[in-house]
Amino acid sequence: MAKQESLRTSECPVARTLESIGERWCFMIIREAFDGVRRFSEFQKNLKLAKNILASRLRHLVEIGVFEVCPASDGSAYKEYVLTEKGRSVFPVMVAMRQWGERYMFENGETHSVLLDNVNGEPVLPIEVLSSQGHKLDPADCYRQRVIAGKKAMPEDLSMAGSEKSS
Template identity: 50%
Template sequence: MRRISFDKSACPIARSLDAVGDWWSLLIVRDALAGVRRFGDFQKSLGLAKNILTQRLKRLVALGIMETVPASDGSAYREYALTPKGEGLLTVIVALRQWGEEMCFARGESHPPLLEAKTGRPVARLQVTSHDGRPLRVADLLLGRLSCDQPPAGEAGDFP
C-alpha cells in the first residue's frame, strides 16, 4: 500500500502526521509514556501483530522518537525508550485523550481518569492560550492554510 509523504510539506500538521499519524504509532507512544519498554509488553498491550509492531517501532526509532537501550534489568534484551522528541508528544497524547473523553464517551460512560502522580488529582484540561495566558478560541487565531499542501508528483512513499 502506498501513501503520500508529507515530510517536505510546509504544513506543520502534515509533517507531524507523516511522522506519527497512524494510530498504532500513537498508541505505542501512549504505552511508552505509561512506562512500557519491552517489545512483548507493547504486543500484549496493543494486541498488534509482530510484523506491524516491528515496522512501527523501527520507524519511531528512525525518526528519533524512540531509541533502543540496554534492558533495565541487565539482561541481554534491548528495550524501547522515548527520546526527548518522543516525550514531546505528551501534550498531543493528553490533548487527544481529553478530546476523546469529551467527545467519544456517552454521559456516564466510565473511563480511567488522568491523574497527577504526585497528588492523585485530575489533570487540568489543556487549552490554547495567548502569550499573556488568556484562553484563545478558534476565532482568535490566524491559523493560515487549513488544508495541507500536496507534495510534488512522484514523492509518494511506502506506507510506514
C-alpha cells in the same frame, strides 16, 4: 484510485506530524511508553498487535528519533525502547487527544480511563491554548503565517497581509 501524496514535505506542521506519528499504532505505542512500557513483548501483549506490524512501527519511531533502543535496565539480554526528548515532547499532544476523547467519545455511565496527577490523584486540568500574555485563545483568535524554520519572524512578517486565517 489516485495515489496519495506523502505529507513529509508539506509546509504544514500538522500534516508532517500526522505523516510521522499520526498512524494509529505509532500513537498507541507512544501512549504505552508514557505508561512505562519499554519492551517489545510488553508492547505486543498490551496492544495485541501483530509482531511484524509492531516491529515496523517501532523501527520507524526509532528512525525518526521518538525512541532510542537501549540495553535492558535489569541487565538482561533484552533491549528496551526508551522515549527520547523528542518522544517525551509528544505528551501534551497525547493529553489533548485524551481529554477530547474523555469529553466527546463516551456516553454517560460508560467506563473509560482518566489521567490523574501523581501528587494529588486529581484529574489533570484541561489543556488550553494560551497567548504570550496567558490569555485563552480560540481558533478565531489565531492565524497561520509562513516562516522559514530557524528564522525569527519579524513584526512585518506577522501582518495579516498574506496570512492564512485559521479555522
